[in-house]
Amino acid sequence: MWPGIDFxxxxxWYTVLMKxxxxxxxxxxxxxxxxxxxxxxxQAHNIQPKLAIIYTLEHGPSLTYMGMKKRYGAxxxxxxxxxxxxxxxxxxxxxxxxxxxxxxxxxxxxxxxDPSQTDEVVNTIAPEKDVDxxxxxxxxxxxxxxxxxxxxxxxNVDLATSRIALVGRGKxxxxxxxxxxxxxxxxxxxxxxxxxxxxxxxxxADVIITxxxxxxxxxxxxxxxxxxxxxxxxxxxKGKTVGDVADDVYERDDIALTPRKGGVGPLTICALFENVIxxxxxxxxxx
Numbered sequence: 001m002w003p004g005i006d007f008x009x010x011x012x013w014y015t016v017l018m019k020x021x022x023x024x025x026x027x028x029x030x031x032x033x034x035x036x037x038x039x040x041x042x043q044a045h046n047i048q049p050k051l052a053i054i055y056t057l058e059h060g061p062s063l064t065y066m067g068m069k070k071r072y073g074a075x076x077x078x079x080x081x082x083x084x085x086x087x088x089x090x091x092x093x094x095x096x097x098x099x100x101x102x103x104x105x106x107x108x109x110x111x112x113x114d115p116s117q118t119d120e121v122v123n124t125i126a127p128e129k130d131v132d133x134x135x136x137x138x139x140x141x142x143x144x145x146x147x148x149x150x151x152x153x154x155x156n157v158d159l160a161t162s163r164i165a166l167v168g169r170g171k172x173x174x175x176x177x178x179x180x181x182x183x184x185x186x187x188x189x190x191x192x193x194x195x196x197x198x199x200x201x202x203x204x205a206d207v208i209i210t211x212x213x214x215x216x217x218x219x220x221x222x223x224x225x226x227x228x229x230x231x232x233x234x235x236x237x238k239g240k241t242v243g244d245v246a247d248d249v250y251e252r253d254d255i256a257l258t259p260r261k262g263g264v265g266p267l268t269i270c271a272l273f274e275n276v277i278x279x280x281x282x283x284x285x286x287x
Contacts, residue, residue, distance in 0.1 A: 105131035131275035147267035164188035165205035173211035
């Protein structure tokens, strides 16, 4: 089960029409708590949490994301080391970091220069350090799915009583959510590129979670009144980063929706560092 968060909020999300599900506000709450946890690790156990990031491709969005992670780590006093390496040397570096007791978490920034090796590479990370949760034996919940669940919990959206439409089954978001929803017994339907009746299924959904990377895929005529829409898709369009939700959805005043910026993203970084802190805390049990 994924870690839960008590945000100290009350009242249903629908008390304000066209509610923006703002992850930035929630992330500040989590960040403050995490900073206290890190201080406790440093003071009580003399442990300095450290995250190692490896990348093999000079990819614009990846460089941006790594910079954001490094800044976040600095804010809560988690060390973040970034390693650029040719892909044929990745596995050797991972083995070295696996045995380095000062490193508590390791992630490989995707995409790789050769994406066909993704599974092989992420499964080289020691499970106890696989804070992205992408390896087959990783004990951690992947960051973006965790962020989505935190966001919905923060706005009191009860998935247990909702009809959920999950759009996309990718490795980073859709596939982990499928597993989590099945374990929880949630009522959900998976929609993908081969689904014949997408619009009808979406119109039946109380909650729509989309993460396909197809710009403008979800249009207003696919969303019923009172629905909750979480857009975790990332796509490029005319030089801009956009999501799966079309512009006409943002004109609605009868739904709850993540903003174009500041929805799931801020909480994804929080969720990653939640796993790093948990990994560091686990080493105190070994002493």
